[in-house]
Amino acid sequence: MQASWNDNQPIYRQLRDKVIASILDQELKEGDALPSVRQVSADFQLNPITVSKAYQELVDEELVEKRRGVGMFIQSGARNRLLTKERSQFLEHEWPLILERIERLGLNVSELFENATGKSQGESNE
Amino acid sequence: MQASWNDNQPIYRQLRDKVIASILDQELKEGDALPSVRQVSADFQLNPITVSKAYQELVDEELVEKRRGVGMFIQSGARNRLLTKERSQFLEHEWPLILERIERLGLNVSELFENATGKSQGESNE
């Protein structure tokens, strides 16, 4: 479990994104506890405030709930809400930009996708 | 020619990206002069320093050359170098992440594929 932070984005956001990915991948299921701030800050050598900030964002997005004195837990319905929101975000805002970029680079969309389907219909691409 | 700046990235970087897109799209050809710092700063209501910073990045990336007292010009070979660099950047680093994201969101690859090819093999997607 080692971290490699990207310089283009704030660490707290990258942390948030990790949690979100875990929810989508069902590594973290609804009702599960998040690892404690102190735990994460030790594991990743981060300032606890940074971790808190990531967690607070998840609370604000209503994906996680804080139970005082106990910890932070994935809210029920979190995954579905996430899926809905992120899918529309992707389709409406990200995908068009990706297509534009592909075309600008003179790449062949079909080929990219053939490799893609080959890959993702197999096992897993991670 | 109006500006619409995104708040997530510094303006000078967005400006740089615009020039790069223009090179790729061949709106700016090799040997062409870039619009002068003053021109751009007037057009977009920006501080000249902000524009300078964008241009300086392009010089550092060897896409643009400065002719002292004269102006800035697209270097010869700039487009090819850009294409090579950006394509490998895209294929090696961006596309895998995009596929991961698509899969994580449980999106239908075939549908995206059809829209994509329908769109980009047709006329234009702008």
Next chain:
Amino acid sequence: MQASWNDNQPIYRQLRDKVIASILDQELKEGDALPSVRQVSADFQLNPITVSKAYQELVDEELVEKRRGVGMFIQSGARNRLLTKERSQFLEHEWPLILERIERLGLNVSELFENATGKSQGESNE
């Protein structure tokens, strides 16, 4: 600690050169923090942006690393990389020109040599 800026070169570059000299002289060791931008800008009565620009150059040269929200630090290996690079720069590009200049001025190589060795093999020439 007082400044005396030379007019032939931009201040930010002279500042950069100072830091580099400090690294070579081991006044700044690897892992050490650079004095903060604000600190330097107060000490030398400079605009913070000017200082930033000097520091940014050092980051670009991979001599210094930025830890976000914390400060700037001498990278490990910085001194060795510097020595290697500067030595070859000196031997290949500067020294030949110096010799050419000495000869053109009809100066006596042996005399320079004696002064030089007398000076630098003795104590210190500062």
Next chain:
Amino acid sequence: MQASWNDNQPIYRQLRDKVIASILDQELKEGDALPSVRQVSADFQLNPITVSKAYQELVDEELVEKRRGVGMFIQSGARNRLLTKERSQFLEHEWPLILERIERLGLNVSELFENATGKSQGESNE
């Protein structure tokens, strides 16, 4: 006869330096005419104003004299005045900095000079 301009110094100054080197090397002797501004500007693809500026500096330094309608000529005594001035400039200001740099880089002055004397006592080092 092709030019390769250094980016650190203004072109007009590099041009001036070339003339000075030619005087010291006695390629241009006292009384000789300098090549015309128009000639130089064509040869080196320079703006005539740039060439003029270089020549004007030489006039200001009393190394060259302008004869209206005729051209520019190396002044008598130019080489001696140059030698005196440049030698003291070198010994007082440049050489100490060079020694400092050599020492900072941990280079061996004697060795540098052995190669040097070996070289310059032979034919020519150009």
Next chain:
DNA sequence: GTGGTCTAGACCACT
């Protein structure tokens, strides 16, 4: 606390 960005306006050097 750290560094990053931008503005407004001035002045300079180069061609």
Next chain:
DNA sequence: GTGGTCTAGACCACA
């Protein structure tokens, strides 16, 4: 005309 540098001062994001 071109770009480069600097100041003064403000505001922001990050840890």
